[in-house]
Amino acid sequence: MSGRIFLFGDDIDTDQLAPGQYMRGGIEAIATHCLEAIRPEFAQTVRPGDIVVAGRNFGAGSSREQAAEALRHLQVAGVVALSFAGIFYRNAVNLGLPILIAPSIDDVADGDTATLDPEGGVLRLTTKGTDVALEPMPENLRAIINNGGLVPHLKKRIAAEHKGTAE
Amino acid sequence: MKQTLAQKIIARAAGRDHVTAGEVVTAKVDLAMIHDSGGPRRVAPILKELGVGLWDKDKVFLVSDHFVPGDTEEGASILALTRTWARETGVRFHDGQGICHVVLPESGQLQPGMFAVGGDSHSPTGGAMGAFMFGIGATEMAGVLATGEIWVKVPETIRIAWTGQLGDGLMAKDIMLALCGRLGMDGGKYQAIEYTGEAIKALSMQERMTLSNMAAELGGQTGLVAPDEVTAAFLRSVGGAVPDLSDLHTDEGAEVLEHHTFDATALAPQVAAPHSPANAMPADEAGKTAVSVAYIGACTGAKYEDLQAAARILKGRKLAAGVELLVAPSSKRDQDRATQEGIMAVFEAAGAKVLPNACGICAGYGTHRLDADVTCISSTARNFKGRMGEASSQVWLGSPLTVAATAVAGHIVDPREMLS
Numbered sequence: 172m173s174g175r176i177f178l179f180g181d182d183i184d185t186d187q188l189a190p191g192q193y194m195r196g197g198i199e200a201i202a203t204h205c206l207e208a209i210r211p212e213f214a215q216t217v218r219p220g221d222i223v224v225a226g227r228n229f230g231a232g233s234s235r236e237q238a239a240e241a242l243r244h245l246q247v248a249g250v251v252a253l254s255f256a257g258i259f260y261r262n263a264v265n266l267g268l269p270i271l272i273a274p275s276i277d278d279v280a281d282g283d284t285a286t287l288d289p290e291g292g293v294l295r296l297t298t299k300g301t302d303v304a305l306e307p308m309p310e311n312l313r314a315i316i317n318n319g320g321l322v323p324h325l326k327k328r329i330a331a332e333h334k335g336t337a338e
Numbered sequence: 339m340k341q342t343l344a345q346k347i348i349a350r351a352a353g354r355d356h357v358t359a360g361e362v363v364t365a366k367v368d369l370a371m372i373h374d375s376g377g378p379r380r381v382a383p384i385l386k387e388l389g390v391g392l393w394d395k396d397k398v399f400l401v402s403d404h405f406v407p408g409d410t411e412e413g414a415s416i417l418a419l420t421r422t423w424a425r426e427t428g429v430r431f432h433d434g435q436g437i438c439h440v441v442l443p444e445s446g447q448l449q450p451g452m453f454a455v456g457g458d459s460h461s462p463t464g465g466a467m468g469a470f471m472f473g474i475g476a477t478e479m480a481g482v483l484a485t486g487e488i489w490v491k492v493p494e495t496i497r498i499a500w501t502g503q504l505g506d507g508l509m510a511k512d513i514m515l516a517l518c519g520r521l522g523m524d525g526g527k528y529q530a531i532e533y534t535g536e537a538i539k540a541l542s543m544q545e546r547m548t549l550s551n552m553a554a555e556l557g558g559q560t561g562l563v564a565p566d567e568v569t570a571a572f573l574r575s576v577g578g579a580v581p582d583l584s585d586l587h588t589d590e591g592a593e594v595l596e597h598h599t600f601d602a603t604a605l606a607p608q609v610a611a612p613h614s615p616a617n618a619m620p621a622d623e624a625g626k627t628a629v630s631v632a633y634i635g636a637c638t639g640a641k642y643e644d645l646q647a648a649a650r651i652l653k654g655r656k657l658a659a660g661v662e663l664l665v666a667p668s669s670k671r672d673q674d675r676a677t678q679e680g681i682m683a684v685f686e687a688a689g690a691k692v693l694p695n696a697c698g699i700c701a702g703y704g705t706h707r708l709d710a711d712v713t714c715i716s717s718t719a720r721n722f723k724g725r726m727g728e729a730s731s732q733v734w735l736g737s738p739l740t741v742a743a744t745a746v747a748g749h750i751v752d753p754r755e756m757l758s
Contacts, residue, residue, distance in 0.1 A: 182523055182614060185459075186725040191702030194375060195405065195412035208724035228524040228557060232722060234376060234459040236475030257528030257559055258459055262475035311362050311489055321477050322384055325484060329388060 173297055174220035174248055177213065178281035179206075181226035185259065188230065188238035202241040219246035222287050222294070224279050226252065230259020239263040239270075248287045251276070251294050251305060264312045267320035271305040278303060289316070340589040342495040343562055344530035347470040347586075351453035359494045359593070368452040369397050369469075370482050373438045375404035375703065376457035378423035379416050380476035381483055391427075393486035398429040399447060401438035406696035409704045436669025436695040439463035439551060439637035443543070444671050446578025450565035451586050455482055460637050460719065461560075462531075462553040466546035467573075468565030468586050470530070473554065493559050494595035495588065496526060499535035502603030507754035509647060510545040511639060511717065511737035513537075514552035515608035516600070519618025526558030529595060532588060533563050537602035543572035544643040551638050552719050555615040564588065607752050609715070610735040613723040621740050624750040631714040632657075632745035633726075634738050635666035635693070636700040639717025642672035644738040648717075649676075649684040651742035651756050657689045658748030666693035666700075688746075699726050708733070715744045 187208050193201045206213040223242060229252035230238055239262045242250065249269030253276060263270040269289035279285075284298045294303040308316070318324040339356045341349065349357045351365035372381065377400060385391065392398055400420070408414035424431035432441045439460050442448050450468035455461065457479045464471030474488070482488050500513060517525070531553045538549070546563045553561025563569075564587040570580045588594070609624050611617040634640050634648050645667060657663050665685050667673035673695060676682050685692065693699075699706055700718040708714055708727025714734070716726070721733035734750060743753035 182616075184720075184722045184725075186702075186720075186722040190724060192707065194701075194703050195410055195416060208729040231523055231557065232459060232554075232720060234457060234461075234473040234475050236376070236380075236477055239475075254524060256524070256557060258473050258475060260528075261478055265475060265477040265481075309362065309491075321481050322387060325388055325481055329390060329484075 172220040172248065173284055173286045174218065174222050176279060176281060176283045176285050177217060177221060177223050178279060179223065179225040182228045182231050183225050185230060185232040185235055185238040189235050189241050194235065194237065198237060198240050198244050201237050202244040205241040205245060214245065217245050217247060220248050222248050222285055223250045224252065224276055225250065226276070227254045229255050231256040234258045236262040236266060239266050239268050243268045249289055251287065264315055265321035267316060269316070271308070273303055273305050276303070340592040342530065342588045342592045342594060343468070343532060343564055343586060344470055344493055344495055344560070347451055347453055348490060348492055350451070357492045359492050362489055362491050364487050364489050365453050367397065367455055367482050367486055367488055369399060369448060369454040370479065371399045371401070371438055371442055371454065371456040371461065372479060373404055373458060374402040374416055374420040376476040376479065378420045381480040382423055384477060384480035385484060388484055390484045392429070392483050395427055395429050398483065399442055400424055400429050400431045401435070401441050402433045403437045404697045404701050404703050406434050407694045413704060434695065436671065437637040437697055440641055440668040440672065443467055443547065444576055444669060446573065446576040449578065449581055450569055450583055451581055455479065455488060459554045460551050462558060463547050463551040463637060465550035465553060465560045465562040466543060468563065468569055470560055470562070472560045493529040495530045495532050496558070496596045497532050497534055497594050497598070499597070499599045500533070500537035500602045501535050501599060502601050503537055503540060504602045504605065507607060507739060507757050508605055509737040509739060510541060510548035512605055512608045513602070514549060514555065515610050515615060515618040515735060516605060518555050518610065518615040521556060523555060523614065523616050524557040526553060526556040528557060528559050531556060531558035531561045533561065538563060539566065542643060543568055544641045547641065548638060555719055607737060607740050607754065609740060609750055610721060612721055612732045612734065615720060615735055621736060621750055622752040624734070626749040627713065627734065628749045629713045629715045629734070629744055630660055630662065631708060631712055632661060632663045632741050633699055633714055633716040633718065634741055635664065635698050636718040637668055638719040639738050640666055640668040642675050644717060645672065645676045645681050648738040648742035649681040651739060651746060651753060652688040653684050655688060655746045657745050661745050661748055663688065663690040663745045664693055664699070665690050666698040667695055670695045702726050715741050715750060717741045
């Protein structure tokens with residue numbers, strides 16, 4: 172699926188992704204205000220399949236996983252950044268949100284049309300006809316993502332353990 | 339094999355003799371801390387879906403702090419759910435006693451050498467005790483609560499040494515703002531930060547907690563201080579057992595990723611301009627920025643010693659006209675001690691308003707938030723745009739001393755002007 176790129180700068184933080192004043196509500200309410208402090212129209216204009224591209228340290232700040240969940244709720248295809256804050260990275264994997272590191276985003280412009288291939292580790296800039304190679308995800312995390320996130324991953328593991336006990 | 343403190347703790351938790359930086363291991367968790375926001379309301383439905391209970395209720399530490407005092411309908415209902423879950427599971431629960439990162443060490447339950455997780459990004463605070471403690475999200479926490487295990491990529495260690503001694507008027511908070519300015523919010527690279535040097539050794543446990551707490555703002559996975567006599571004395575003071583500390587240090591010659599050295603003696607009080615802790619500068623270079631709200635709060639900046647420091651400035655002084663000073667002591671225990679010692683009376687006499695022992699305005703989860711265009715100076719850790727209130731509010735960060743001195747002056751000042 173092809174989508175548009177929403178380009179952001181460095182240190183996009185979790186208060187911008189999931190504002191504190193909406194944290195008492197559900198993900199629907201939080202997602203409606205995702206990134207509004209820096210890009211007020213984002214949640215209203217983003218469409219399924221669009222791709223968030225950012226600079227360094229995306230997801231800095233809180234451990235609130237609603238920061239990653241809001242992007243998944245808005246059905247973005249994934250996030251590509253120069254680097255991610257550690258907790259956000261883990262949360263995204265656990266929630267099944269594709270998240271990939273790009274060595275450079277110099278070729279990427281806001282509004283570009285692109286497709287994200289998390290398995291192949293490539294961001295295809297279809298407007299420009301060029302590819303951005305992405306770092307492959309570590310194997311243990313690919314296993315979680317391939318199972319659809321941590322909860323289905325654990326379900327599988329717990330079922331296997333029960334089977335082991337039964338035998 | 340020479341190991342860092344972080345490697346030693348992870349190796350023990352993973353059942354290994356030693357571990358190598360970069361390898362992924364599965365480790366057994368000694369303690370899991372959760373709070374009302376990322377805790378029961380998020381993990382209980384996942385545990386239900388998995389069809390399992392807690393792996394060990396005695397290793398779970400629950401605190402209500404984000405939605406206390408429950409000043410919204412949803413917040414009150416989240417607190418109610420938290421209390422019900424605590425009763426049903428029988429976990430250790432500290433309700434309305436203060437902020438998790440301060441309540442946990444004060445309980446004596448967190449021990450040096452532990453491998454611990456917390457459902458909050460300021461969980462590196464536990465590193466001040468010499469525990470490898472780090473923050474995780476709620477889904478991952480549910481996994482820990484179900485299995486007692488978590489994967490970790492063994493981190494490299496970034497050693498940050500502070501030589502010399504902090505001068506009067508300087509606090510751990512100034513060290514951390516200076517580090518955020520120098521190294522940036524991703525300077526920690528999600529590795530283990532370890533604070534060393536004579537200026538660090540000289541710090542009390544609560545000051546060390548400020549260092550470790552803000553390892554989060556440096557982008558570290560955790561922020562360690564090797565346990566020593568200060569740690570042991572603190573543990574005894576809170577009724578905790580003191581384990582064998584003899585091997586809980588980074589071996590001489592162990593490989594580290596980076597080693598930074600700074601001179602504490604030369605450090606001046608720091609502030610960070612909106613909207614990043616990395617926008618650090620000496621307080622006297624902040625252009626005497628006028629403020630209307632001063633906030634002493636959060637796990638970072640309202641512990642007993644933070645209150646004590648602010649009271650040094652406020653004693654016998656009044657707030658500047660038009661400045662509101664809000665004080666939200668980090669824990670009930672710290673507030674009680676401050677009350678006994680006359681510190682809370684100093685705040686009252688100066689005209690401060692005292693708020694509940696909770697995350698309060700720092701988290702911005704309740705009704706109390708900064709209005710549009712307000713300029714605030716805060717002893718908290720983060721001044722992200724819109725975090726504490728309206729997107730147009732401007733938050734500066736400083737030490738409790740700097741916040742108090744600024745509240746008196748009405749504009750940002752170097753607190754040393756008011757200490758004699």
